[in-house]
Amino acid sequence: MLFKDITILDEDFEAQPHRWVGVEGAVITYIGDAAPADAARFGEAYDGRGKLLMPALYNAHSHAPMTLLRGYAENLPLQAWLEQKCWPFEAKMTPEDNYWACKLALAEMARFGVASMSDMYYATPERVQAVEEAHMKANLCEGLLAFEPKPYSEYPICQMNEQFVREYNGACDGRIVIDYNIHGEYTSNEQTCRDIVAIVKEKGLRLHIHASETRSEVEECRGRHGGLSPIGYFDSIGAFDVPCTAAHCVWVDEGDIAILADKGVFVANNPASNMKLASGFAPIPALLAAGANVCLGTDGMASNNNHDMFKDLYLMALIYKGSTLDPTVITPRQALAAATRMGALSQGRKDCGLVKEGFRADLCVLDTDGPSWCPCNDLLTNVVYAGHGSDVVLTMCDGAVVYRDGEYPGIDLERVEAEVAERTVRIQREL
Numbered sequence: 156m157l158f159k160d161i162t163i164l165d166e167d168f169e170a171q172p173h174r175w176v177g178v179e180g181a182v183i184t185y186i187g188d189a190a191p192a193d194a195a196r197f198g199e200a201y202d203g204r205g206k207l208l209m210p211a212l213y214n215a216h217s218h219a220p221m222t223l224l225r226g227y228a229e230n231l232p233l234q235a236w237l238e239q240k241c242w243p244f245e246a247k248m249t250p251e252d253n254y255w256a257c258k259l260a261l262a263e264m265a266r267f268g269v270a271s272m273s274d275m276y277y278a279t280p281e282r283v284q285a286v287e288e289a290h291m292k293a294n295l296c297e298g299l300l301a302f303e304p305k306p307y308s309e310y311p312i313c314q315m316n317e318q319f320v321r322e323y324n325g326a327c328d329g330r331i332v333i334d335y336n337i338h339g340e341y342t343s344n345e346q347t348c349r350d351i352v353a354i355v356k357e358k359g360l361r362l363h364i365h366a367s368e369t370r371s372e373v374e375e376c377r378g379r380h381g382g383l384s385p386i387g388y389f390d391s392i393g394a395f396d397v398p399c400t401a402a403h404c405v406w407v408d409e410g411d412i413a414i415l416a417d418k419g420v421f422v423a424n425n426p427a428s429n430m431k432l433a434s435g436f437a438p439i440p441a442l443l444a445a446g447a448n449v450c451l452g453t454d455g456m457a458s459n460n461n462h463d464m465f466k467d468l469y470l471m472a473l474i475y476k477g478s479t480l481d482p483t484v485i486t487p488r489q490a491l492a493a494a495t496r497m498g499a500l501s502q503g504r505k506d507c508g509l510v511k512e513g514f515r516a517d518l519c520v521l522d523t524d525g526p527s528w529c530p531c532n533d534l535l536t537n538v539v540y541a542g543h544g545s546d547v548v549l550t551m552c553d554g555a556v557v558y559r560d561g562e563y564p565g566i567d568l569e570r571v572e573a574e575v576a577e578r579t580v581r582i583q584r585e586l
């Protein structure tokens with residue numbers, strides 16, 4: 156595809172009007188202020204007037220099949236929400252339920268400009284199938300609740316994960332990546348955690364964890380581990396000596412922030428989920444000031460309840476001004492970097508997340524003709540504070556269109572919606 160005469164956010168997130176951007180295969184091969192000499196080689200010419208071309212978004216922390224629980228567990232404190240609502244519901248979900256719910260999540264993400272997710276859940280083969288069919292990207296980890304004090308090798312998931320790495324890691328021209336998971340300090344015994352870290356290190360993979368989401372989680376961890384916070388504990392067992400995405404990091408102190416920054420941990424901020432479950436406000440300004448890698452996620456649909464990352468982008472750019480009483484913290488540039496480039500890096504995708512020649516064509520196009528885009532004193536500010544996910548008219552992943560003007564080339568949305576609606580009713584009947 157050749158995007159003609161379109162405004163872009165360049166690799167520094169500066170607005171550049173009247174650009175031609177050419178995509179061949181999975182890669183952006185041309186960016187210029189005039190049409191390339193041999194325009195026909197790019198295939199379809201896309202009229203970019205009145206449109207913005209920017210990097211697609213990367214959802215750095217999700218539980219995609221939890222779309223089945225959208226609106227099911229509301230107005231509850233986190234522990235009751237998890238133990239009384241989410242876990243019993245999830246225990247009834249079949250691999251096929253996971254497939255259809257994941258497909259719905261991917262449709263919703265594509266609709267709102269997301270090309271890739273870091274997804275922590277079960278039913279990895281079904282999620283791989285859904286991602287492959289949608290022609291999107293994902294770093295997938297198989298979730299593990301390891302309450303029993305035994306080595307990782309005695310959990311059946313140990314062999315399953317080895318098989319997933321063999322079969323799926325790097326599949327679909329690298330669009331599928333298999334990560335390892337430690338659900339959280341409070342749900343995993345230490346021996347298992349140490350074993351998982353050793354495997355991740357040996358195989359050169361990545362780790363995806365939850366950490367310091369609630370105040371009580373941190374207090375209980377300190378009681379169990381000689382005063383160590385979850386961040387201190389994970390650091391002590393080597394979890395940050397491998398590439399790691401740590402979701403939440405809400406209740407982190409100065410010492411934790413220094414560890415996260417020094418070790419290059421990717422902190423996945425989930426502002427909607429943290430507010431909805433009343434977990435609190437992560438110290439994102441302090442993390443950024445310390446040089447930490449901050450990316451952005453939606454978390455699961457029982458605590459958000461949507462995959463419109465433009466909403467999370469807006470919240471991230473807004474709420475920390477309120478929580479710190481400082482209107483200068485979190486610039487639009489920092490927020491958009493978290494939602495795009497930093498998310499790509501958190502997935503180990505160094506050639507993704509920017510509109511740049513030689514980079515993978517993970518892109519979204521926004522219609523900027525509407526009233527909320529006028530006037531355009533600063534395009535980046537409009538994207539973050541005035542833009543909506545529904546302004547997205549096209550999402551591209553590795554050069555393939557995955558959403559365009561209401562159509563999903565890799566997803567039969569009508570069928571998916573019918574399956575999901577039927578399956579959530581069945582599960583609730585079984586409970």
Ligand SMILES: [Zn+2]
Nearest residue numbers: 365402454455
């Ligand atoms: Zn989560």
